[in-house]
Amino acid sequence: MSSDSDTGDRVPRAGLGHRVPDLGAMELLLAVARLGSLGRAARELGISQPAASSRVRAVExxxxxxxxxxxPTGSTLTDAGALVTEWARRVVESAEAFDAGARALRTRRDSRLRVAASMTIAEYLLPGWLIVLHGRHPDTAVSLFAGNSADVAERVISGGADLGFVEGTDVPNGLDAAVIAHDRLVVVVAPSHRWARRRKPLSAAELSATAFILREQGSGTRQVLDAALAGHGGLAVPLLELASTTALKGATLSGAGPAVLSELAVADELAARRLVEVPVEGIALERVLRAVWPTGHRPTGPARDLLSLTRRPA
Structure with missing residues (x-):
């Protein structure tokens, strides 16, 4: 003779909900036992006496x-009521322990924030947001991973970061996103470079034929530039490929060659004339900056608070 587990015809187990009173009803029974009055129990729990009476009748x-x-002189538990109340006490105590444990988990979660950001956002936008966040949540420890947009996406998808910030043309697969800002790429040279005195904008064909100092493959800057020049012959072999914005600026300032960088990253150098922007025509070099998180898992706790800071009106 085969059992249910042998045949696979297991009878579904009925849930406890229709047989076990809810926590509110159990707390009411405990208050009646302690105070000896349904009215006083109702007042302690912040409900009306008719509501309390109705709740007790429903449990009965x-x-x-x-x-x-x-x-007329009060309410007392029946023998069955005393037994049920004792059971209820254990359930309520277990529920309180559960709630305390859940609060502890939330506290532990809220005590740290792991952020991954592309280089431009990490260097030029994130510090201001983190200063404000620290003012609101001084006990939250923040760790930051800075890398290219592809590395950031991978880190967020793998669970290594609670919130990510990327640049580029599209939202990486496996992630949901919110637009936090817009940026523009600019061609820059040292004042000594021959393009520094150029008045005619660079064409797409000239850009395609030029060996630039560039970020590495996987960076948001490189993705946008590759997409913009895809229909114009593509990018020439880079003069240099460097893994940080600071390194690109240093090489360009030294006169090594022209570079394509975020307008955010070179604002100070352009204002001080340490670098010169060369005008471009025929292609769009705008890009979208996004916050990203795993698909279907909206940020919570400090990650949610940081996301809200990035989306404040300018």
Missing amino acids: RQLGVALVNRS
């Missing part, structure tokens, strides 16, 4: 036994 119908003796 649910369990099929009388729980409370009502009289």
Whole structure:
């Protein structure tokens, strides 16, 4: 003779909800036992006496036994009521322990924030947001990973970061996103470079034929530039490939060659004339900056608070 588990015809186990009173009803029974009055129990729990009476009657119908003796002088538990109340006490204590444990988990989660950001955002936008966040949540420890947009996406998808910030043309697969800012790429040279005195804008064909100092493959800057020049012959072999914005600026300032960089990253150098922007025509070099998180898992706790800071009106 085969069992249910042998045949796979297991009878579904009924849930406890229709047989076990809810926590509110259990707390009411405990208050009646402690105070000896349904009215006082109702006041302690912040409900009306009719509501309390209705709740007790509902539990009695649910369990099929009388729980409370009502009289003009007060309310007392029946023998069955005393037994049910003792059971209820254990359940309520377990629920309180569960709630305390859940609060501890939230506290532990809220005590740290792991952020991954592309280089431009990490260097030029994130510090200001983190200063404000620290003012609001001084006990939250923040760790920051800075890399290219592809590395940031991978880190967020793998669970290594609670929130990421990327640049580029599209939202990486496996991530949801929110637009936090827009940026523009600019061609820059040292004042000594021959392009520094150029008045005619660079064409797409000239850009395609030029060996630039560039970020590495996987960076948001490189993605946008590759997409912009895809229909114009593509990018020439780079003069240099460097893994940080600071390194690119240093090489360009030294006169090594022209570079394509975020307008955010070179604002100070352009204002001080340490670098010169060369005008471009025929292609769009705008890009979108995004916050990203795993698909279907909206940021919570400090990550949610940081996301809200990035989306404040300018």
